[in-house]
Amino acid sequence: MRALKLGRRTFGEGDYAVMAIVNRTPDSFYDSGATFEFDAAVAAVASAVGAGADIVDIGGVKAGDGPEVTVAEEIDRVVPFIAAVHDAHPELVISVDTWRAEVAREAVAAGAELVNDTWAGWDPGVVKVAADTGAGLVCSHTGGLEPRTVAAKPVYKDVVDEVRTELVERAEAAVAEGVRADGILIDPTHDFGKTTYHSLDLTNRLSELTETGWPVLVALSRKDFVGETLDLPVDRRLNGTLAATAISAWNGARVFRAHDVAATREVLDMVAAIKGQKSPKNPQRSL
Structure with missing residues (x-):
């Protein structure tokens, strides 16, 4: 198994990492902008850390359709915030969710240690930023989609x-x-460049990705494939998300991008204990 080193942290076998989502956007599909304001976002990070987050993924542009966000505006949304989070939580791994090299470079300079390029190298300069700075990099697959579009x-x-x-x-x-x-x-x-059937197949056969040796990140939280499978709206997709999380962990995924940090942490700790990778926290029964 490959080592995974992000910032000051090294994640080994059984160290399932929870990546908390904090979006500094006014139009997030999940919370409709609840963490857009600076102080609300700061509080959200503190809450995520308290609930067991290892990484926080900070984004400034909604993944789906919406008003245009310029490079300058995206930088204004995420870079000062990353600097504040880095100062307040020096042990926390900070990820920036961006496909733009300019934003990635400014974010890393402010304290981000991972570039989460969810649009599969649309801007090839993102890779150069990671190479130049020593930051980590998420390589994604979108089927060639242009950022913020949905496949037909x-x-x-x-x-x-x-x-x-x-x-x-x-x-x-x-x-x-x-x-x-x-x-x-x-x-x-x-979901990105995929039907619900594709996303279910990827979850079922995720071990074929983890067996490559590269650490696998999964971003499952309340996504459309969960909602469409269960015919449920965003606010009722937690149980389906956690089921997919457990299966992905069993199949070897290492990092889990999540809105619901405490619940995700508990699921991952249970999987690790069943696999024998982590001891129960309070074993007493019949002992």
Whole structure:
């Protein structure tokens, strides 16, 4: 298993990492801008840390359709906030959720240690930022989508095989360009460029990605594939998300991007205990 080193942290086998989501956007699909205001976002990070987050992923642009956000505006939303979080929580790994190299470079300078490029290298300069700064990098798969767009009836001969092949190629190319091998994660990127059937197949066969040796990040939290599978709105998708989380952890995923930190932490600790990777916290029964 490859080592995963992000900031001051090293994550080994059984160290399932919870990546808390804090969006400094007024139009988030989940909370409709509850953490857009600076003080609310600061409080959200503190709450996530208290609930067991290892990483916080900070974004300034909604992934889906919405008003245009310029590079300057995105920088204004995330960079000062990253600096504040870095000062307040020096042990916390900070990730910046961006596809733009300019934003990534400013964010890393402010304290981010991971660049979560959810749009699969749309801006090739993002890889150079990671190479130049020593930051970690998430290599994602979107089926060639332009940022903030939704695929129209994507077709794959074998979605798992195609995603695995492309992600390994992206990871190896990033190393060739100078990105630290122990700072790279691969993300199948559920929903992005995929139908619900594709995302379910990726979850079921996730071990085919984890067996590549590259640490796998999964971003499952309350996504459309969960909602469509259960026919539930965003505010009722927690149980489905946690089921997918447990299966992904069992299949070897290492980092879990989540809105519901405490619940995700408990699920991952239970999986680790069942696998024998972590001891029960308070074993007493019949002992």
